[in-house]
Structure formats: structure tokens, C-alpha cells
Amino acid sequence: MKPICFYYGDGRLDRLAAYDKVVLQADFYGAEQLAVLKSHGVHTLGYLSLSEDVGPPAPWQRPERNPDWGGAFVHVGDPGWVGHVVDQAKAAIATGFTGLFLDTLNLEQTYPEDLPHLLALIAAIREEARPDYLLANRGFGLLPRMAELVDGVLFESFSARWVDEHTYAPWPDDVLEVHATVAERLLEYDLDLYALDYADTAELTEYAYRRANEYGMLCFVSDRILSRT
Template sequence: MGVMAKPSAARRWWRVVFHAGLVLAMGQTNACAKPARDPRFPAGTDWRWAIDYGPATDATLAGQYDVLVLEPDHDRTPASLRRPGGLAIGYISLGEVEKSRPAAAALAAAGALLAANPHWPDARYADLRHARWRAEVLDRLVPAILAKGYNGIFMDTLDNAEAMERANPIDNAGMVDAAASLVRAIHERFPAAIIVMNRGYALLPKVADAIDGVLGEAMATRWNFRTRTYDTLSEGDWNWQAARLRAARQANPALALMTLDYWEPGDAAGVRALYDRERAAGFVPYVSVLALDRIVPEPGR
């Protein structure tokens, strides 16, 4: 079977808004069983990456980037888009399963799926502690992505682990630890695969040495669904994510720190300002539209 389909733009943004208020201390990283991974991404911050979940990625634009994050369910090969020496990474949802997915019924029958996402009832939360879900990820989903020629995986929806455990600490006890254990199991099973995590700050201290990159989504800007415009976030919001990214880098100096901001492409000056801000902070930025359905070129590059 294929990997989980990407969430809609609205779903992705709801998760960013919901979890942005969960302020927690990073604490100390767990003792590492293995040394931190060697760098898998280009050195420094003067490299470029893009994310495109659309079915018709512009090959000319794609060839201008060192790293691409793509939806692997589309009928194409990453080699057709990846530049020589570049990397193509496939999207995977680890924290929830859409009802339309082929394995959804079997996973539910096995007890591996929990309540429906109240904001998106077509999806159910995955029980990251359940052996059936872990087997699905390790034995089917990740191998399917790698078999298509992707260099690794981009893990989404791991913030769900923290949200579930905080909402019901008794029934969902151990969810964050289970999420961290799954990430480490992926690293151990597929040591050659590049692993990038979207947010997942509650488990980041436990897995920083087992991943190659972490993404801070909506660092400086967001889409406002009420006004239907892009908004600038507060300095405190930006600092909250930046502190967690930097703490992860301290735990794993080889970790690539990537950022994703949303802004109107027609405002070239505004887009350039976002790139400049994130680069000045030591991050590798990308600025796009909320739908993430095409590559939006950086102005002047």
C-alpha cells in the first residue's frame, strides 16, 4: 500500500495553531545509545530546500533545490525531479490515519486506532504504542517510500502524541515515549534513510541524535482563516520554536534546522524579509503558500 495521504492545508495549519500554545520545557536529552549521526545535508545554511505536495512538480524549479520534500503517492519517480547530488524525501503521517487508507479498517479492528480527530473526522489518531501500527510503519509504509527511490522520510503529525497524552494522561500514558521509540526504531531499521521531523517538540529531546533534520513550521508567519490573509506571528511565538530547534542542535550538532513560513508570493519584499530573518538566525528557510501544492521560488534566486 502507499503512504498516508498528506493532510489538507487547513488540517496542517490547525495542527500548527493547536500545538503552538503547548509550551513545555525541553529538558535534558536522554543518554544516547549511539553517537549523533554524521551530517546528511549540505554544510552550513547556504543550501536550498522546497516542499511540494502537488501532483505536477515543476521539474525545472525542482532542479534548483538541494533538498525536496514530496508526496510519494503521486505517480512519478523522485529521480525525475531530484538534481544531481540532491535529495528527495517522502512525506509520511505517523500520528493519524485517514479512513480512506487501505489498512485503516484492519488497523481499527486491531485496536491500533483511537478517537477521530474532532476537527477532521475523516482521520483517526494512531495509537503509537500499538504493535500493529508500529508494524505497519516499519514493515510497509517506510519501505514503500524508500522502494520508490526516495532518500528518506519527512515525518508529520507526531505532535499528536503530546496532544493525546495531555488530553487524557491516564488512557494515553506513554504516547510521547512511544512516538520517540518509533522514530528510533525507524532509524535503526533503515540506517541509510534520511529522517526529518516536522515539529514534534515533546519528543525531540529523545530523538535528536536519531534524526537528520527538524522543521519549524510557521515560525514567523501563518495563514489566518478568519481574515483569509497571512499574518505575522509574535516575537514570542518565533522564540518558542527557535529555542527548541537550537536545543536540538546542541544535542546533535549535525542536525539540519529548517523552517517553513507562509506568505503571499506576490509580496517579494515580504518573502525576502522572511528568508533573511531565518537565515540570520542560522536556519535553512523556505517560504510558500498554505496549500504547499507547488514550488514557490525565492525572489532574486
């Protein structure tokens, strides 16, 4: 089986069955579909945002929004937000997801005061939803404590990135050097390591796979909206 797939569409069970782990939008798959994937030995991870809310206005939301995707940033420690996220996690597991993918963990530059709350939220998800597997997207500012709470770490956009809706490119050398330093640090932890890169050519795709392998990461390459399987 191929190691991992990130797919934010729906359906395509036959294609997804070829992977060991698949990260999916939790609302797009029901119990019957998840059971089919499980019968093929696939570990399904439901998407969960921990610091951004795409829902209607709520008291935990900050005025600022993600400029790329439009979600509202939140006060992570707000009890209402904590309960909302934990309920989402429990619902995903109850539906049949075997684990969860924890996104929007990079707060060290924007809201560093929320990092302790973010760690507490991850711990609450682990304790109350009881997933078999937790995969964190980046969250490097939460280390080393986060390494005790999750099973794997994804380095999104490790080598290649989307520049806009139609353009993909490798990172400049100075950014690649910073990413390499972080990747070497990740090797110190007992965690599964993955890379998710963005490319639209065979050459850039091969570059991403090759570089991820050099740093002990299993890689998946997709487009900006994660529509490939």
C-alpha cells in the same frame, strides 16, 4: 542549488531539480521520476505521518480527528499502526526516495503517554527502512533522544502562519519569543535546521527568510497547501 522545497502536488520535475532536498507525497512519484531527480543531485524525502491516519477505519485509530486536515489520531504504540507505518517507509525507500520526512510529531500536549512509542517508531523506521536521511517536523517534546535518531529538524511555521484558507500573518510577539527560545535550543544539537513558513506577500516572505537565517535555519516559504515550487 536552493536548499529545500516542500511540494505536495505532482510533476514539476524541472522546477524540483533546482533544490538540494525536496519533500514530496510518496504516492505521487514513481521510480522513474525519482531517478530523474536523483540524476540532478536532488535528495528526495517521502512524506510520512506518524500519529495521524487519513486511511479507512482501523483498530489503531482514536475517535478524535485533526480539525484542520481530518485525519484520525492514532494509538502510536499499536503494533498494527507500527507495522503500517514501517511498511510505508520501506515502500518509499524501495521506490527510490533517498529519505523520509516525519510529520505529526507534536503529541506532548495531546497524548504525552505516546511520546515513548513515537521515539520507538522513529527508531524502527531508521532500522528497518534504512533511509539515508530523516527530517523531523518539530517534535520538540521528543528531544534530546530524537536528535540521536534523525538528521535534521524542521520548524514548521516558525515566523509566519496561515490563519485561514486566504489569510497569512506573522505570529504575535509572545509566540515569536517562545519560538526563538526553542530555536536557540535546537542549535545545541548536531542537526540540519530548516524553517517552513507560510506567506502570500513579498514582505512577509522576506521577513520569514530573514528571521530563519538569524537562528541558523534554511528556509522555504509556501502557501497553506504547499503548492509552490
